[in-house]
Amino acid sequence: MNFTIKEISTSKEIKEFVKFPHKLYKSSKQYVPVLDSDEIRVLTKSPSLEYSKIKLWLAVASNGEIVGRIAGIYNPRSNEYHNQKRIRFGWFDHIDSKEVAGSLLACVEEWGKEIGMEQIHGPLGFNTWNRQGTLTEGFENTPPVNCLYNYPYYSHILEELGFEKQVEWIQIKLRADGGVPDKIKRINQLLLEKHKLRILDVEEMKREPKYLNNFFKSYNQSFSNIDNFIPLTESEINKIAKDYFPKLRKELTCIIVDQQDNIAAFGICFPNLSKSFQKAKGKLYPFGIFHILREFKKYDTIDLMILGAAPEWQHKGISSIYHTFIATNLERGTIKYAITNPQAEDNSANKVWDRYGYEPYMRRKCFIKDIEYVTQ
Secondary structure: OOEEEEEEOOHHHHHHHHHHHHHHOOOOOOOOOOOHHHHHHHHHHOHHHHOOEEEEEEEEEOOOOEEEEEEEEEOHHHHHHHOOOEEEEEEEEEOOOHHHHHHHHHHHHHHHHHOOOOEEEEOOOOOOOOOOOEEEEOOOOOOOOOOOOOOOHHHHHHHHOOOEEEEEEEEEEEEOOOOOOHHHHHHHHHHHHHOOOEEEOHHHHHHOHHHHHHHHHHHHHHOOOOOOOOOOOHHHHHHHHHHHHHHOOHHHEEEEEOOOOOEEEEEEEEEOOHHHHHHHOOOOOOOHHHHHHHHHHOOOEEEEEEEEEOHHHOOOOOHHHHHHHHHHHHOOOOOOEEEEOOEEOOOHHHHHHHHOOEEEEEEEEEEEEEOOOOOO
16 A cells, blocks of 8 residues: 655644544454543653653555554663663554554664664553553453553564564453452461551552652562663652542552551552543543543442562562452452453462462563664
């Protein structure tokens, strides 16, 4: 097919960039559109742009129809943190065409050459708070709002273009209404007493700035060895705190602190809002906000968003405390299922799910390829 690739920058073009997936996935029952306004803010006003650079491209057919999009991201903090020379690609969507996909990726790769990068990898955002990973299994399932969905041909085309797996993540779905045996509850109480820990009240956390600072200090340390992770900056922390922390629900949040009020471990869940976001169709007004608020009050599935422990508390069994706390809160309610955030397939923490009845839900990959330089 005849098409051209153009780099974009105007407000009108960025809106077209953001809205393209809605048309591409119009017939999909699983696709979950995020809010257009949120996407535009991330692409143009994210605090991550204080240190990252981003370029956007569209593939446009001869009849004017958009047939693909891609973002290239240069993240020097990530390269310095991991001692790498990589350029990222994200917001990568396209029709079933190897030619279109390859041409879009070539734009990012060429930019990578210009700035001396050695590899190209993705799909990724600025950091792990952005959606990432090409879906490779579980196409029949609906993802949480914070996870990407794509057609099966995406991964096949990437492999045909010479990309290989960098890291693979799994997501599982488990029963959330089974409760916790009294024996486990007693063990967890003993753990709290033994290590002189306590469960922090969510409202206290919202009120006291020190807990917010301690939480993100623990967060940055907890995931320091995760693939493609970079510690959040102060600006990023402030933005996340403003957007998410007022929405924390007491029954879905367990923050464990030590005697000095440092965060030892944490488990944060949110209502699964995929159905309401599908109804909103990328727009908050006039009806999107109604659908979202209604599902936020009445839901039967939760997303296990952030689960972790500070390095000094890892491998001491205290993750069982927040699992037990949340599961106990859910056993008498209307919530039936929980869906985990993507976790690396080789993560030893995945063993905790063995005590629950669970099933594979989704599998996704980050792909990588060496950038080839032509020697003269």
